[in-house]
Amino acid sequence: MGTKDDFRGVGYWNETLVASAARTTTGNTGNIFGYGAATSLRVLLDVSAASGTTPSLTVLVEDSFDGGTNWNTIGTFAAKTAVSREAINITTPFSELIRVSWTITGTTPSFTFSVNTIARTR
Numbered sequence: 001m002g003t004k005d006d007f008r009g010v011g012y013w014n015e016t017l018v019a020s021a022a023r024t025t026t027g028n029t030g031n032i033f034g035y036g037a038a039t040s041l042r043v044l045l046d047v048s049a050a051s052g053t054t055p056s057l058t059v060l061v062e063d064s065f066d067g068g069t070n071w072n073t074i075g076t077f078a079a080k081t082a083v084s085r086e087a088i089n090i091t092t093p094f095s096e097l098i099r100v101s102w103t104i105t106g107t108t109p110s111f112t113f114s115v116n117t118i119a120r121t122r
Helices: none
Strands: 013-021 038-064 072-076 084-090 097-120
Touching: 013 038, 072 084
Parallel strands: none
Antiparallel strands: 013 097, 038 072, 038 084, 038 097
């Protein structure tokens, strides 16, 4: 598969933002560059396992216009407590720099999940 630059002007490209893995703590992807050519994102959350007492997972898509110092929420998934899938569309203006962040709460919570995107170019 090519890089994001290879697909600019073609129409669409897809990318795994968060690879499927079991997670027990709050975290984020860190900076993901290359989204300045996109006009919209379809972001897919796939929760394939959930365990613990009252576990909850909240996943956000964020962007930063200042190189990662400050983050703005551009997309929010509904809180997840069990196996599920959800897709959101992001059409508001966003920057070249995005990330995915997640908050995991509950007693001994564990979630296996992935986040993928399909980006539409300008």
